[in-house]
Amino acid sequence: MLVEPLGIPLIYGRIAIAAVALSHTLFATLIVGSAFMGAATETLGYLRRNERFERLARLIGFALILSTGAISFLGVMLVFCLNIFWPHFWSTLFRVLFWPILLEAGLFLGEAVFAYSWYYSWERLGGEGRGKRWHIGLAWGAAACSYLAMLMIDIVASYMLTPRPPDPIWQAIFNPTMAYLHVHRLVGNFVWTGFALAGLCAVAWLRVRTTDEAAFYRWGTTVCFLMGFGALLIMPGIGYQYLLQVRYTEPQAFHALMLGGRSWLFDLVALLYSLLVVLGSWYIWKVVRRGAPDESAGRLIVPWSMAILITAGVILAMPYHLQHIPLASSLTNAVINPLGKMQPYKYVALSMLVCFGLVNWVFLCRCFSKRWSAWQDIADVPRDPGAPKLVLAVCLCAVLTMLSMGWVRESARAYNGYLIYGVMKLSDEQPTYQQDGGFSSAGPASR
Amino acid sequence: MPFDLSVPAIQFPLIGNSLAVAIPSLLHIVLAGLSVGFLVLAPIFEWRGRRAAHFTDLAYGLTKFTVLVFSVSTVLAVIMVELLIGLFPVTTMWIWNQFRGPIALAIVAFLLQFVFLYPYYHYWERIRRRSLGLHVTLGAAAALLMLIWVGVLDGMGSYMLTPVRGETTWNNLWNPTWLSLGLHRLIGELAMAGYVIAAYGAWQVGRPNGQNKHDYYRFVIAIGWLGGFAALVLQPFTGLVYASWIQRAAPDAYEQIIRGEYQFLALVQFSLLGLLMTGSHLLLNTTIPPERRSRWLDMGIPATALLMIVSVGHTWLRRAFLYLLVVLLLWSVRSLFVREGRRRLFAASFGPSMRPIALTLGVLALLIYLTMGTIRETARRPYTVRHVISLHDQVERPSADGGNGKQREMPAYVTTERQE
Numbered sequence: 001m002l003v004e005p006l007g008i009p010l011i012y013g014r015i016a017i018a019a020v021a022l023s024h025t026l027f028a029t030l031i032v033g034s035a036f037m038g039a040a041t042e043t044l045g046y047l048r049r050n051e052r053f054e055r056l057a058r059l060i061g062f063a064l065i066l067s068t069g070a071i072s073f074l075g076v077m078l079v080f081c082l083n084i085f086w087p088h089f090w091s092t093l094f095r096v097l098f099w100p101i102l103l104e105a106g107l108f109l110g111e112a113v114f115a116y117s118w119y120y121s122w123e124r125l126g127g128e129g130r131g132k133r134w135h136i137g138l139a140w141g142a143a144a145c146s147y148l149a150m151l152m153i154d155i156v157a158s159y160m161l162t163p164r165p166p167d168p169i170w171q172a173i174f175n176p177t178m179a180y181l182h183v184h185r186l187v188g189n190f191v192w193t194g195f196a197l198a199g200l201c202a203v204a205w206l207r208v209r210t211t212d213e214a215a216f217y218r219w220g221t222t223v224c225f226l227m228g229f230g231a232l233l234i235m236p237g238i239g240y241q242y243l244l245q246v247r248y249t250e251p252q253a254f255h256a257l258m259l260g261g262r263s264w265l266f267d268l269v270a271l272l273y274s275l276l277v278v279l280g281s282w283y284i285w286k287v288v289r290r291g292a293p294d295e296s297a298g299r300l301i302v303p304w305s306m307a308i309l310i311t312a313g314v315i316l317a318m319p320y321h322l323q324h325i326p327l328a329s330s331l332t333n334a335v336i337n338p339l340g341k342m343q344p345y346k347y348v349a350l351s352m353l354v355c356f357g358l359v360n361w362v363f364l365c366r367c368f369s370k371r372w373s374a375w376q377d378i379a380d381v382p383r384d385p386g387a388p389k390l391v392l393a394v395c396l397c398a399v400l401t402m403l404s405m406g407w408v409r410e411s412a413r414a415y416n417g418y419l420i421y422g423v424m425k426l427s428d429e430q431p432t433y434q435q436d437g438g439f440s441s442a443g444p445a446s447r
Numbered sequence: 448m449p450f451d452l453s454v455p456a457i458q459f460p461l462i463g464n465s466l467a468v469a470i471p472s473l474l475h476i477v478l479a480g481l482s483v484g485f486l487v488l489a490p491i492f493e494w495r496g497r498r499a500a501h502f503t504d505l506a507y508g509l510t511k512f513t514v515l516v517f518s519v520s521t522v523l524a525v526i527m528v529e530l531l532i533g534l535f536p537v538t539t540m541w542i543w544n545q546f547r548g549p550i551a552l553a554i555v556a557f558l559l560q561f562v563f564l565y566p567y568y569h570y571w572e573r574i575r576r577r578s579l580g581l582h583v584t585l586g587a588a589a590a591l592l593m594l595i596w597v598g599v600l601d602g603m604g605s606y607m608l609t610p611v612r613g614e615t616t617w618n619n620l621w622n623p624t625w626l627s628l629g630l631h632r633l634i635g636e637l638a639m640a641g642y643v644i645a646a647y648g649a650w651q652v653g654r655p656n657g658q659n660k661h662d663y664y665r666f667v668i669a670i671g672w673l674g675g676f677a678a679l680v681l682q683p684f685t686g687l688v689y690a691s692w693i694q695r696a697a698p699d700a701y702e703q704i705i706r707g708e709y710q711f712l713a714l715v716q717f718s719l720l721g722l723l724m725t726g727s728h729l730l731l732n733t734t735i736p737p738e739r740r741s742r743w744l745d746m747g748i749p750a751t752a753l754l755m756i757v758s759v760g761h762t763w764l765r766r767a768f769l770y771l772l773v774v775l776l777l778w779s780v781r782s783l784f785v786r787e788g789r790r791r792l793f794a795a796s797f798g799p800s801m802r803p804i805a806l807t808l809g810v811l812a813l814l815i816y817l818t819m820g821t822i823r824e825t826a827r828r829p830y831t832v833r834h835v836i837s838l839h840d841q842v843e844r845p846s847a848d849g850g851n852g853k854q855r856e857m858p859a860y861v862t863t864e865r866q867e
Contacts, residue, residue, distance in 0.1 A: 006547070065518075066565070072521035073561050077554055079528050083543050084550070091536040095454050098533045105526040112518040120515055165450040423452055 006085070006433050010426065013085030013433070018410070020081050024074040025406050026192075026399070027067045028153075029185070033193020034064040035115065035146040037227060039139035046132055054126075056220045057139075060197060061119040064142070068112050075108075086429050089419045096166040097156050100173065104152035107145045114142035150189070154182040161413055161421050162249045176249040180242040187231050187238055192402050194228020195276075199395030202388035218384075221391055222287060226364055228398070229280045233357050235273075236350050246412065250421055253412040258342075259321060262411045267319045269408060270346075272401040274313030276394060277353045281306050281360045283390045290384075291367050298363040305356040312352035315345050457533055464534040465838070468527060469821075475523035476820050477813060478516045483633070484640025485509035486564075486593050488674065490586030497579070501666045507571060509644070510586070514568045538831040546603050548616040553599035560592035594633070601629040604823065607832045609696040623696035627689040628823075634678050634685050635819060639812045641675020642723075645730075646809025649802045668805055675812065676727050680776060683769050693826070697833060700826040706760050709825050713759050716818045717769075721752030723811045724772055726804055728779050733801040741782055748775050 006013070038060035045053030082090040094101060118138035125135040155173050158181040164171045198221045205217035247254040256262050285306060288298040320340035322328045339345055413421050419429070459467035489506045496503030531539040543550065566574065567585040574582040602620040605628045613619040648667030651660075694701045704713050728748045732740055755768035829838045 068518045069514075069561065069565065072518045072525070073557060075525050076521060076528070076557070079525060079532075080543070080550055080554060083532065083540060084547055087540045087544075091532060091540065092452050094529070094533050094536070095457060096452055098457050102526070102529055102533070105522060105529050109519060109522040109526065112522050116515055116518060120511075163452075166452055166454045420452065423450070 010433050017081050017085055020078045022403050022406050024078045026402055027071045027074060029189045029192050030067045030196055031071060032146045032150050033189040034060050035143040037193060038064055039143045042139055043136055046136060052219060064115050065119045068115050087432055088429050089424060096172060100152045100155045104149050107149035110145035111142050111149060114138050114145055118142055151182060154185055163420050163423050177245050180245045184238045184242045187234050190231035191228050192398050194224050195395045195398035198224035198228060198391050202391040205388040229361055232276055233354050236354055252416055256415045257412050261324055262415050263321055264325045265408050265411055269404050271317035272397050274316050275397045277357045278309050278313050279394045281309055284360045284364045286387045287367050288363050302360055302363055305359050308352055308356050312349040315349035468530045471523050471526045473817050475520055475527055478520035480636045480816055481640055481643060482513045482516060482520060483593055483597055484636040485513050486590045488640060490583045490590060494583050501663055505667060510568045535831055538836050542603055545619050546616055549599045549602055549620050553596045556592045556595035560589050563589035598629055608700060608827050610832055610835055624692045627692045631685040631689040634681050635816055638675050638678035638682060639816045641671050641678055642812035643809045644671030646806045649805030653802045672730060680773050683773055704822055704826050712822050712825060717756050717759050719811055719815045721756050724776055725749050725752050726808045728776060730804045731779055731783055744779050751775060
């Protein structure tokens with residue numbers, strides 16, 4: 001078949017696909033989380049007759065339909081880019097996982113139909129009674145479809161790192177890292193969505209002019225933040241299991257990430273995780289200081305816990321193999337940083353981050369109790385611009401974490417030259433770029 | 448554990464590969480075609496809304512529809528593309544590589560269109576309060592960018608029927624049928640949009656809660672019908688240009704549809720067109736008291752439509768009847784305007800038969816649009832890209848120069864055999 005070579009370096013295609021794929025991932029993950037959060041907040045609002053939840057659900061609904069619109073466009077772009085820059089890879093992967101990919105698109109269509117019907121029927125159905133129950137049903141329909149669509153795409157994503165023979169198809173679908181990646185991404189979505197929605201509320205909080213508005217957005221910011229921060233604390237446990245599976249299935253990929261040339265990327269993720277926990281705890285302290293009764297233990301525990309978190313965060317972010325850090329050799333001749341060792345330092349640091357983060361999170365949960373005055377004193381609301389800015393910083397860290405996590409997973413394959421690990425190499429795509437690339441008629445490299 | 452990833456060609460169960468692609472494609476083009484029509488009409492109506500508030504309301508409604516179906520339509524397109532990649536990988540990869548440059552432009556246009564469209568709808572009142580001109584400009588920009596996107600897709604679609612060997616991917620856009628297809632399709636979208644708007648108005652006016660806004664929905668019927676009709680009477684002329692270019696560049700494809708094994712599609716198409724034109728006249732009649740209707744037009748229009756249908760295989764005869772039908776329809780409209788006055792249509796009390804006629808016209812307009820799309824795809828059979836790639840996704844010739852190109856060795860991944 002005559003496919004004219006692109007006549008450009010292969011790296012251009014990699015950059016184009018990376019840029020589109022990362023943007024796509026950023027919005028796609030927002031959809032799953034916001035569909036669930038929107039449905040949950042509307043249900044809560046309906047059950048508790050709480051107008052604040054209802055209003056928050058509507059705000060989340062707006063974010064959801066914007067994300068759905070964006071992701072439709074970015075999805076088209078991603079398919080375009082894959083077809084143009086990596087046609088060999090894309091057609092192979094597509095044939096192997098035809099049904100999951102097709103189902104994913106079909107389920108996303110379902111999500112779009114439910115989400116749009118949900119948001120745009122608020123006036124008509126969002127009132128009371130049976131109509132309201134239908135309306136909530138639409139929201140849960142969008143959530144279910146988005147969840148299943150993500151499951152399908154996780155099959156594809158995990159297959160690229162731990163592929164199995166395509167026949168029978170079940171072997172390929174239930175590949176070794178499929179379930180681990182899926183759980184990791186599901187909880188990761190809630191982290192990202194929680195922080196992203198908190199960020200949106202924080203922007204609105206900064207811009208409001210009335211105290212009522214400020215009170216709502218301050219409350220909304222904290223509710224979304226609570227969700228994101230809570231899910232954040234579960235991530236290390238799930239991530240550990242996922243990495244363990246990668247280690248057993250593709251040890252070479254694991255080594256590249258943890259001890260090899262791309263270990264600096266993982267250090268970056270560790271740094272961002274630490275920042276999320278520390279900055280998040282700082283925000284919690286602001287809430288506790290404002291709303292906790294004078295005799296509350298939170299006033300004593302949260303500051304101390306923050307001091308421990310900062311120390312643990314520094315240790316977790318420390319690199320072990322210094323030579324893999326870009327430009328580090330110009331600063332020091334040392335090859336190894338003994339404090340950056342995983343066992344025992346980083347394990348202890350990570351445990352501290354999770355445990356003390358959890359303590360702070362419990363205090364944040366308590367701020368919603370009636371004994372606290374976190375949401376009652378609306379008069380002082382506009383005088384606190386530091387808190388929303390802190391949430392925006394957390395949101396920025398969450399964006400960077402999402403992007404670097406995506407990069408880490410792709411690096412695990414690409415660093416060793418693979419598009420589909422052990423089966424298809426980046427060099428198999430060379431004929432797409434150069435005329436004399438020398439296609440092998442035997443197909444891609446065999447394992 | 449050594450293994451390779453080669454898998455047999457996919458055969459879509461029950462419905463086959465062609466139909467599997469056709470279903471989401473047709474669903475997509477209905478929504479996309481309507482969206483394009485509405486997007487073009489919305490800023491025009493909004494601008495007219497300076498003098499009549501109903502125009503503004505209609506513009507808002509059309510934009511709301513476009514925004515509502517935007518994602519659904521786009522995802523249907525993604526499904527269509529994914530099916531194409533899975534079931535017709537050679538065709539898909541080849542055609543996309545022939546249009547790399549224009550696709551890049553289309554992507555940018557589509558992104559910008561998205562950026563303009565969302566504020567246009569979601570901040571409708573806020574922007575209008577600040578500046579009506581700015582708001583209309585936003586809508587017009589979104590429409591223009593959408594037309595760029597559609598233009599590139601038309602380029603790819605027309606290229607599959609009349610491929611050329613361009614020096615660059617931009618030259619491939621300038622294939623013989625591109626501009627004529629683009630024009631014919633745009634006018635077709637406006638015609639479909641107009642009749643669907645009228646059908647919506649008719650549907651609403653008969654609903655119990657539609658009575659509150661009776662004036663508005665009557666206006667919607669009138670303006671929708673007028674817009675659809677204006678585009679409809681243009682279509683025979685743009686269609687003639689398009690057909691002439693196909694006849695010139697791909698005579699075998701033209702013959703296949705008009706006199707060959709797919710003539711039934713042309714028959715369906717002209718039957719639908721005849722019904723639409725006759726229905727338009729009948730709708731017009733519902734606004735005129737029975738004693739003032741023209742009897743000879745009531746007889747002449749259906750008779751001419753029938754003659755046009757039966758002469759499908761005779762090009763010149765069919766065209767003569769088609770243009771006669773257009774003249775009769777224009778005469779029918781002229782009669783109304785001259786005898787009853789320009790404002791008659793908007794002030795008319797539609798008769799009881801108006802609602803079913805308007806709804807039927809809306810459905811007919813949609814069906815014509817779908818049949819037209821099917822005809823265009825069928826004209827290429829048994830190729831996906833005429834004389835280049837077969838429907839079995841096999842390469843016929845390595846170049847689009849009519850088969851004189853030098854045969855080259857082909858990569859393994861794109862020479863997959865498939866049996867329908």
